[in-house]
Amino acid sequence: MSGRPTGGTGSLFLIDANNFLFRAYHALPMLTAPDGTPVNAIHGYVRMVQAVRKEFAPQYLLAVFDAQGGTSWRRAIYAEYKANRPPPPDDLVPQIPLVREATAALSIPWLEHEDLEADDLIAAYAEHGAKQGLEVVVVSSDKDLMQLVRGPDDVREGSVRLWDTMKNRRVGPDQVVEKFGVGPELLGDLLALAGDSSDNIPGVPGIGPKTATGLLQEYGGLEGILANTAKIKQKKRRERLEAHADDARMSRKLVALRTGYDLPTPLEATADKGPERARMDAFFDPLGFKSTLAGSVGGRGGGTRRIAPRTLSETMSKLEGLVLDKDSTQIIQATQAAALDEFLAAAKQAGHLAFEVELSGDDPMRADPIGVALAIPNVAKPATLLRAPVYLPIAHRSLSDAGTVQWKVDALFKQLAPLLRDPALTKYTHAFKNQAVVMLRPDIGLSPVGVAADTMLASYTLDPARADHDLEGLAKDLCGRTVGGRESIVGKGKRQVGFDQVDVAIAGPWAGERAGLVASLGPHLGAAIIAAGEQTLKLYQDIEVPLSEVLAKLERRGILLDVEELGRQANELGEQVQALRDSIEAEAGYAVDPNSPKQLGKLLFEDRGLPAKKKTKTGYSTDAQTLEELSLLDPIVKHILEFRSLTKLKGTYLDTLPTLINPDTGRLHTHFHQAVAATGRLSSSEPNLQNIPIRTEQGRRIRRGFIAPEGMTLVTLDYSQIELRVLAHLSGDPNLTKAFKDGADVHRRTAAEVFEVSEAEVTDEQRRVAKAVNFGVIYGQSAFGLARQLGIPQGRAGKYIKAYFKKIPGVTSYMNALIDSAKDTGFAETILGRRRRIPELSRRTSTARAYGERIARNTPIQGSAADILKVAMVEVERLLADKPWARMLLTVHDELIFECETAQVEALVQLVKPAMEGAATLDVPLLVEGGAGPTWESAKG
DNA sequence: TGGCCCTCGTAC
């Protein structure tokens, strides 16, 4: 098993600093300090180091660098060693010396050597540490260093392992064998044979890792192979080995890690004493890091922490002085391939690229790519671009210049793909999910792209309560620039046309300007995310951005409907609806539309003289609650209620769902929205699959229309009581916590507490009340609301609430603390640090403030549950990536729905359930329950 | 006719 390192006393952690510096640079969007210094790599590096410290608390900690401009001893053997390395990107260069200062500021000893490379130094320390019986962990992903791995897998003392913090992966002997087919002791021989293009190690031409593994397994080592070349049957291979035996021996020397010299710093001097605040602040404050390093970790929401209130202008500060000429976009035709090449080369050189693929229509599952806009961010000065944006037309039907030659979709994407897939390039876009749905198409095959920055998600992460996160709005608010939305060029409603109908002369500059805005706002918002702190960065980078691609996959997959079943039900309901309409009109004595609240109000409260209890802005209220109370007084009311219920089911679900089936796939593809709900939840539309009925028998039948294809089964896994569990965790209330730890029926337990009876004595009615109170607490319900919900007098409802708060005191104080904290800071916060501003708390009217308080109470709970689900989704999709027999299709707030080969259902549950339950570690267990069946209804049974 | 608002109802 590849567990995690143990750490603590008896451990030595060796950080391969250059390795992480480069990886952090490529993984993070560009960020700049207030003075314009690029800092993204430093940030990622510091984050990694601090995480290692926090997680493993090593006894000894040392960072090792390659000396800049050093003369490795390997050069003396082979002048071409690492000669093909491209120079580091321009905006990484200034970070290379800074990262050494950062290491020092963190009070971590560091080393570099003129003649020895970091790998050699690490090897020497690892060897020494292992001899001392320490657990040695090399923090790196470098395969050369895997040669150092030693010790049996289950013995800690004297072992050497690699730890890849970015992938959370430990590399021990088993992982080396898994990856290379040979153990660590033969790895050097393998690398010598196969060569390494990144270090320019020649190896033996024509021998790759696969062949090398085979040879090593047969002959036991490099010298064994070279001594037995005569026995090798393949002529080519034999000749090559004979001709390049010297190259192989030299390569072997190059890949060997040099040890056996005095350690430049004694091991004892690397004992980690932890960071010093003052030293850190002095270095990091000017770089704008601050909160990043505080090492703050979510923990309890509560009112104990005091965070300075933040206003929108601080979380999303303006980007001053935007330089973006809206007419500067260069249209590059298919005949100008050289111009595109040149642009792409510039992007590669810069290391950054903003793009937007323009789609023909609004539904990405039915859309084609019509053009691509590109821009090159100037990360050191985000308000400017490195050059004018370009637009590459693909499928416009309207060309004012008839001579325009458009790109063929495959030719263009073929040219773009290497760049878009290049992990060394930082990609920026807006609302990537919609583009990804198209890019994932097999005929386009532009995935994975590995977008690092999505301006829509950045905006949402920073300020989820913002009205909307479209690029136009961000341009207006952050750059003071007015740009037309998509609607401004394709029209809307009946006059809306496809993007392909828009002339290139209009579409090109519009799209180019958007790419330009993304190029400017991407780095700018990235800096804001960094400034907002460690948690916000993780939320954005590790959850929201990866999730967007997961959602794109879900949308592409869609779900299968049983159209006949839905049709049957629709017909059935249609007849009932007609019969009800007839009897309502017969009872009324005149034609009336029971769907019209206005006509209904007149009928019931004027003509029939029923007591009107409630009024709406426009007249009498006729909602179900009101009608329910009247149903005993007049039989017509029952018919109206029944009519309402059936027309709702028929109109919203049975009739609508089949019309949304995609004719190409024969399946239903919903649209998930990641930047809509202010709490962090997802939403879905066209159709909204998150409000398919379940509570009534009649409604639940609709789920029979959602099916798995032949040979497959629908599997649903949902979190049991996730919001109440989150509440138990956040509030720390001992009673609630214990209820979950005991695996009790929490509503029954609550009832027992509140009504002071034993659990066995709890009546159904008491349980119902307790359940309502439990949920009411989450929503900030008042006695009035509870009374209305339960149909009991307000006084009695008030008593229940009082009793609840008395018996579950932790929740009371937690709720008060939430409000205090929100008033104090101006926002509500989830367990993963998602922050929702609550301006309502400082409104003048008491109604608005009360609303703000309900938000303050509800958002941490609802939002934390959403956080957990999102973490689970990213992890589950990763787990299923290589499982062709199952795929995730849908999510409904606390539920994930899969399609799975029937024989594999158990395997799926075994895989996914623990992943979901482990998505967060709370003070109470997370419990996932599941079901499976041919239809969604049966799966939920 | 199109578009917006209101009311109502479905989910978690």
Add this chain to the structure above:
DNA sequence: GACGTACGAGGGCCAC
């Protein structure tokens, strides 16, 4: 006024 988060159907009303 009174329960948080969504989406959407249908009626009603107004502008064009």
